[in-house]
Amino acid sequence: MAKDSPGTRYKHPDNNKSSNGGGKTHYLREYYHANQLNFLEGLKVVSYEDEILSFTEKDLIGVFWPHNDALVITVWVAMWRVQRIMVDVGSSASVLFFTCYSQMKLAGDLIIPEDNLVVGFDGTAAKAVGRISLTINVGHEVVDVYFFLMDCKSSNNAIFGRDWIHSMEDVPSSLH
Numbered sequence: 001m002a003k004d005s006p007g008t009r010y011k012h013p014d015n016n017k018s019s020n021g022g023g024k025t026h027y028l029r030e031y032y033h034a035n036q037l038n039f040l041e042g043l044k045v046v047s048y049e050d051e052i053l054s055f056t057e058k059d060l061i062g063v064f065w066p067h068n069d070a071l072v073i074t075v076w077v078a079m080w081r082v083q084r085i086m087v088d089v090g091s092s093a094s095v096l097f098f099t100c101y102s103q104m105k106l107a108g109d110l111i112i113p114e115d116n117l118v119v120g121f122d123g124t125a126a127k128a129v130g131r132i133s134l135t136i137n138v139g140h141e142v143v144d145v146y147f148f149l150m151d152c153k154s155s156n157n158a159i160f161g162r163d164w165i166h167s168m169e170d171v172p173s174s175l176h
Contacts, residue, residue: 076137091161096147100157143167
């Protein structure tokens, strides 16, 4: 039997650990995990898992009923406070509109060429100017997001899709 075939025990030469299956990949996962823990040792880690974000009837003051408004937020994008960002749970990708990008005065070499077409909710396809990775800061969370850079008219500066929602581990509510 080969060394990495299923059912064989693999012993790494640098230690006496052995495992059933997984072979080198199992060892590398353990090694990576151990080094990650050692890397973080001594650092103060702040946990916000116990923070609860909730809404009450007071949050609905000034909201005209009935409403079907989209969830539109303001966040920090690449060190710029950007308003009119629509959170769209129906979008599989995030979009930054070129007018917003040009006002941010970011370097043109950040744009990655993109050949794929972006299909809108109405089924029309448009060619993206490119893709760009930008850092998003919302509260205590900081994530990097790839945006399709689109040169078309929009009442929004950007659209945050499911990729951003999942990276934030959030559940958006358009009611509040």
